[in-house]
Amino acid sequence: MVREALFERANLLHCAPHLSYPLPIMLPIYNSYYINKEQALERQHNDARMNLSIVLTAIRQGAKAVNHTKLTGDEWDIKAKAVVNATGPFTDSLRLMADPDTKPICQPSAGVHIVLPGYYRMTVAGTTDAPMPVTFHPGPADIDIEFILQEIRTYLSDDVTGDF
Secondary structure, three states: OHHHHHHHHHHHHHHOHHHEEEEEOOOOOOOOOOOOHHHHEEEEEOHHHHHHHHHHHHHHOOOOOOOOOOOOOOOOOOOOOOOOOOOHHHHHHHHHHHOOOOOOOOOOEEOOEEEEEEOOEEEEEEOOOEEOOOOOOOOOOHHHHHHHHHHHHHHOOOOOOOOO
16 A cells, blocks of 8 residues: 555656645664665645646546535436546445445555654654544544654654643
8 A cells, every 4th residue: 555655646746746845754764775865755745736736627628527516415417438536535435325236445544643843843753554444533543643652752752742
């Protein structure tokens, strides 16, 4: 999953460099190896702007798009060469509505980060990646928070606590 995410990140950087910003990253080094500056910098991607850019491009090419459409119960027949299922972790739920026998294709997971004040303004620590059931209001598990805090204590300072 991480390898696929890295591939997709590189693809986004190539397609939309104007929507990605350098994000310095600190990595623990366990042995000697060489990486270039592009590999050492993480990127923060503006996913909302990217999605809007894709929709606007599709509209310019003749697509019809709706956003914030009120749910009324009315039904329409729509003919399309392609339909984008942009429902994130609810992808399989929507697919099951159309075909109750469909096989799942989405593996929802929780990626937890912690934002710490002070070191170069703000420091993002993490991440974890664990399977998680789909919910409308996901939140971090205490075990994931403690894992990240323990890793921070190992590399930065042992007085970092999870007092919120």
